[in-house]
Amino acid sequence: GQQVMQIPQYQHVQEGEDFTTYCNSSTTLSNIQWYKQRPGGHPVFLIQLVKSGEVKKQKRLTFQFGEAKKNSSLHITATQTTDVGTYFCALRGASGTYKYIFGTGTRLKVLA
Amino acid sequence: EAGVAQSPRYKIIEKRQSVAFWCNPISGHATLYWYQQILGQGPKLLIQFQNNGVVDDSQLPKDRFSAERLKGVDSTLKIQPAKLEDSAVYLCASRNSGMETQYFGPGTRLLVL
Numbered sequence: 001g002q003q004v005m006q007i008p009q010y011q012h013v014q015e016g017e018d019f020t021t022y023c024n025s026s027t028t029l030s031n032i033q034w035y036k037q038r039p040g041g042h043p044v045f046l047i048q049l050v051k052s053g054e055v056k057k058q059k060r061l062t063f064q065f066g067e068a069k070k071n072s073s074l075h076i077t078a079t080q081t082t083d084v085g086t087y088f089c090a091l092r093g094a095s096g097t098y099k100y101i102f103g104t105g106t107r108l109k110v111l112a
Numbered sequence: 113e114a115g116v117a118q119s120p121r122y123k124i125i126e127k128r129q130s131v132a133f134w135c136n137p138i139s140g141h142a143t144l145y146w147y148q149q150i151l152g153q154g155p156k157l158l159i160q161f162q163n164n165g166v167v168d169d170s171q172l173p174k175d176r177f178s179a180e181r182l183k184g185v186d187s188t189l190k191i192q193p194a195k196l197e198d199s200a201v202y203l204c205a206s207r208n209s210g211m212e213t214q215y216f217g218p219g220t221r222l223l224v225l
Contacts, residue, residue: 004154031212042203042216043155088154090214098143098207099168100214102154 004091004103012109019076021106023089032072033090033100034063043088043102046074079110114138116217118204124223130192133220137185137206143167145214146179146189147203155203161187194224 006023013019023032031050035043047056049065049072056063062075076083086107090100117136125131137144142163147155158177160167163184172179176195181187191198201221205214 033212033214042219043205043214044216045213048212092212097160097167098212099157099160101157102147105154 004089004101006087006089006103006106008106009104010107010109012111013079015081015110015112016078019079019083019108020073021087021089021108022071022073023091023103024071025091027070027093029069030092032065032092034072034074035088035090035102036085037088037105038085041085076108079108081110081112083108084110116204116206116215118202118217118220120220121218122221122223124225125194126225127196128193130190131194131222132188132190133202133204133222135187135189135204135217137187137204138208138215140208141206141215142184142209143207144181144187145205145207146187147205149201149203149219151200158189191222194222196224198222199224 011019031048033048034046036046037043047063052069053067054065060077064073074087086105088105089103092100116138119134123131144161146158148158149155158172159169159179161181164181177191179189201219203219204217207214
């Protein structure tokens with residue numbers, strides 16, 4: 001099946017450093033969602049982006065949707081140990097069905 | 113509001129045995145999803161229900177996997193017979209009509225020996 005690549009696959013940062021993960025699609029998307037999964041936990045919805053070029057912020061997290069609606073990024077400013085986990089993008093195509101394809105994920109480790 | 117419930121939380125079986133997982137979505141959520149998440153990978157959609165009808169099961173290995181949602185509320189996912197490569201976490205998620213957010217249950221961790 002279709003796989004959505006996220007880069008990087010892993011990222012280790014010192015607490016206080018910034019972190020960015022990227023999600024890329026070969027097709028134009030209807031929307032994109034971001035989820036966070038703590039170790040041993042289940043995915044938890046963070047945000048949804050719908051509009052071309054959209055930028056949304058949640059405290060230290062900044063989410064961006066590409067102008068062509070084919071890529072997205074999640075940026076965390078000044079990481080904290082509570083940010084540890086795997087961040088997934090989930091893509092919804094333009095088919096009209098509420099079917100989401102999850103990315104491969106970026107595992108973030110924050111060193112205190 | 114109660115979240116998505118799943119049981120069992122853990123299951124260990126031998127290959128060629130059968131196993132069933134249960135999911136109870138958030139009350140009122142018409143859409144229910146089953147995902148398979150292999151260690152180190154993202155969730156992979158197996159099947160999507162809208163009420164008691166199947167919307168998408170294109171990635172469900174139908175020779176061994178089956179799922180139902182007879183009354184449009186809770187759902188069961190069955191594997192018969194299980195293979196070693198079925199070892200994974202099986203996640204159930206639900207979504208309210210007209211909304212985009214999926215709410216995931218805690219998952220069932222399956223180990224096939």
